[in-house]
Amino acid sequence: MTSQDSTRYPVLPLRGLLVFPSMNLHIDVGRKKSMAALQAAMKIDEKIVLVAQRDMEMDNPLEKDLYNVGILVHIKQLIKLPNGTMRVQVEGVERVSFVDYHEEKAFDQVTIQFHADAKTPTQEQEALMRTLVESFTKFSKLSKQVSEESSRAAAQITQPGLLADTVATHLPLRISDKQAVLEAFDVTERMVFLIQKLENEKEILDIEKKIQVRVKKAMEQTQKEFYLREQMKAIQTELGDKDGKSGEVSELRKRIDAAGMPEAVKKNVLKELERFERVPAQSPESGVVRNYLEWMTSVPWSKRTEDVLDINRSEEILNRDHDGLDKVKERILEYLAVRQLTQSLRGPILCLVGPPGVGKTSLAKSVAESLDRKFVRVALGGVRDESEIRGHRRTYIGAMPGRVIQGMKKAGTINPVFLLDEIDKMSNDFRGDPSSAMLEVLDPEQNHSFSDHYIEEAYDLSNVLFIATANDLGSIPGPLRDRMEVISLAGYTEMEKVDIAEHHLLPKQMKEHGLTKSKLSIKRDVLRDVVRYYTREAGVRSLERTIAGLCRKAALQLVKGDKKKVTITAKNLEDYLGKRKFRHGQAEKSNQVGAATGLAYTSVGGDTLQIEVSLSAGKGKLLLTGKLGDVMKESAQTALSYVRSNAEALGIDSDFHEKYDIHIHVPEGAIPKDGPSAGITITTALVSALTGRPVKREVGMTGEVTLRGRVLPIGGLKEKTLSAHRAGIDTIILPKDNIPDMDDIPDSIREELTFHPVSQVEEVLAIALEEGNYANS
Structure with missing residues (x-):
């Protein structure tokens, strides 16, 4: 179908390029006449005629130089480009032939005749379309220049003209052949021409394939390898490496053979070694593979130390290194005894939980010494990236194994004592959850095939004795906690601290400060005063720092020549350490109204908690201060509800909540406080304030309260009792359900304290409050 258009369209000559209808194309234009033609076309209707040049070398073609x-x-x-040229995106609309060509100075113009294709094919054209699609599909399978997607897309076209133009677009034809397709206004003629071209191209491709096969067979594999190796040697020699990589590869091969790897692992490592041998030394990949081989030959695969399974020797070492902690040492010895009987380490992983400074890390070192094993410590505090545990994949720059494999390399054996320090301090963020990665490390059913992202091979951790430490068991995720056998270290009594100071800390600090017994004398009673009046903690870190301070001051006096020997006594102790920081004795100097002493358990051990209640004229408003957590706020609400519902029995005006505002305060407001054990303490302080009956100064208490006045059991009784003893409290009120936990309290402490197990709040008030009728009127 033809039609003529009287409109003059700008002409844009193309060099080595041709556009078909429905085809999208980007063209860079740099000739002045061509750019002027484009600008004129944009002003008319955004249409322009593209025509191929007969001679691509000509810069200013005339009519006779164009098709x-x-x-x-x-x-x-x-788009106008910065270099002064233009980039245009065009879409083919229709074939046109020139009716009249107008050569002008600015740009050429032409009047045209359209040649549209019929939309519906005849029977003959239908047959030609099937043949064309079949030929094009076969050609796409042979040729690397045409994708299968293109052949599938062509098979879906139903218009004969569009099919022929699409196939012509993808064929590697010369410009003259593509121009012939463009000038074939008869669709049948056009498809026949393309089918002939396709058959010709397929024959050429078949011939090329046969030639390639013959050439490939002609080159024997041994000749090829010999040639490549000689070429590699020549290149390496030119670069200054006379021996090439042969010496380095030989050394790595010896290390691989001596590493004792499992066969499957060794096979893969040898493949990497062959790859390392082929890669040029100057290539970045060479360094990556070399680093991997270094790690694989440095990590222990079979080397182990022989265990010394002597339970008496282990007990002697534990007692030598640690005073106190009898039950903890007993549990460790039981654990080692089972290991001795079973000759196996399968089972729960030990987790030592306790406040700072109680000897968790030193216990792990003692276990390693008692077994005569290597000791490795990995600090997990602040780890929030899963890759810290599992390692980085080798695709990343600077990749390396995780801390577990690094620790194994440091140990050099497959059965060290591996300390996972501060396992409760791990956290998670967008980089993953390291605590989840630790599950595989600590699970005896899985850690025989631990997977590190860097080494990419199963590594056996089942021979390792893992010992974890933590300050707070509650912050360890449940699944991880379930895989560990928890051993609690509550803290030390006063006598145990004095023994530790005398037998361990003082000799250690004197040695570090260059002092001997002839230069410094500190008696046992002085160390007891240091424990009582200058430190108040569950562990002994602050005690050690204080003793170090004494040694420094003594060293200064000796160096100045003031004294030849320094003797520190109870009388001159304040001259060295200053005024006493703590009072040893009663928590309060006198009985107080509205103030009760509670016992709390924190991540750094037990502590005493003062709770104060103040009344002021008002309408029953409850004010809570002291940076309390949700649990303690709920305890305060529960205590108030109990007092209101039992006001008459307690001797309190039933309408007190309409007369007074109640302020409950826990001093040291900057310190967060929370936990389910302050219920009876708040209730006691509240009743004391409302009745005017003072709370006995020597009484400390712990327990949660219900709305019906029941006293519920609590945890950490041993830690709380030790804190009460440190504070000088001699009477402790505890829930009756916690009576079995009293066995954990050292006998020396129990003898000095009076315990009152209770089940109801009435019993608490009878013990804690002074006798007499002080009720408010």
Whole structure:
């Protein structure tokens, strides 16, 4: 179908390029006349005629230098580039032939005749379309220049003209052949021409394939390898490496053979070694593979130490290194005894839980010494990236194994004592959850095939004795806690601290400060005063720092020549350490109204907690201060509800909540406080304030309260009792359900304290409050 258009369209000559209808194309234009033609086209209707040049080398073609059949295109986008040229995106609209050509100075113009294709094929054209699609599909399978997607897309076209143009777009034809397709206005003629071209191209491809096969067979594999190796040697020699990599590869091969790897692992490592041998030394990949081989030969695979399974020797070492902690040492010895009987380490992983400074890390070192094993410590505090545990994949720059494999390399054996320090301090963020990665490390059913992202091979951790330490068991995720056998270290009594100071801390600090017994004398009673009046903690870290301070001051006096020997006594102790920081004795100097002493358990051990209640005229408003957590706020609400519902029995005006505002305060407001054990303490302080009956100064208490006045059991009784003893409290009120926990309290402490197990709040008030009728009127 043809039609003529009287409109003059700008002409854009193309060099080595040709556009078909429905085809999208980007063209860079740099000739002045061509750019002027584009700008004129944009002002008319965004249409321009593209036509191929007969001679691509000509810069200013005339009419005779162009073909007389081109294509009308629609300009979809025109961009001016910084270098002064233009980039245009066009879409082919229709074939056109020139009716009249107008050569002008600015740009050439042409009037055109359209040649549209019929939409519906005849029977003959239908047959040609099937043949064309079949030939094009076969060609796409042979040729690397045409994708299978293109052949599938062509098979879906139903218009004969569009099919022929699409196939012509993908064929590697010369410009003259593509121009012939463009000038074939008869669709049947066009498809026949393309089928012939396709058959010709397929024959050429078949011939090329046969030639390649013959060439490939002609080169024997041994000749090829010999040639490549000689070429590699020559290159390495030119670069200054006379021996090439042969010496380095030989050394790595010896290390691989001596590493004792499992066969499957060794096979893969040898493949990497062959790859390392082939890669040029200057290539970045060479360094990556070399680093991997270094790690694989440095990590222990079979080397182990022989265990010394002597339970008496282990007990002697534990007693030598640690005073006190009898039950903890007993549990460790039981654990080692089972290991001795079973000759196996399968089972729960030990987790030592306790406040700072109680000897968790030193216990782990003692276990390693008692077994005569290597000791490795990995600090997990602040670890929030899963890759810290599992390692980084080798695709990343600077990749390396995780801390577990690094620790194994440091140990050098497959059965060290591996300390996972501060396992409760791990956290998670967008980089993953390291505590989840630790599950595989600590699970005896899985850690025989631990997977590190860097080494990419199963590594056996089942021979390792893992010992974890933590300050707070509650912050360890449940699944991880379930895989560990928890051993609690509550803290030391006063006598145990004095023994530790005398037998361990003082000799250690004197040695570090260059002092001997002839230069410094500190008696046992002085160390007891240091424990009582200058430190108040569950562990002994602050005690050690204080003793170090004494040694420093003594060293200064000796160096100045003031004294030849320094003797520190109870009388001159304040001259060295200053005024006493703590009072040893009663928590309060006198009985107080509205103030009760509670016992709390924190991540750094037990502590005493003063709770104060104040009344002021008001309408029953409850004010809570002291940076309390949700649990303690709920305890306060529960205590108030109990007092209101039992006001008459307690001797309190039933309408007190209409007269007074109640302020409950826990001093040291900057310190967060929370936990389910302050219920009876708040109730006692509240009743004391409302009745005017003072709370006995020597009484400390712990327990949660219900709305019906029941006293519920609590945890950490041993730690709380030790804190009460440190504070000088001699009477402790505890829930009756906690009576079995009293067995954990050292006998020396129990003898000095009076315990009152209770089940109801009435019993608490009878013990804690002074006798007499002080009720408010």
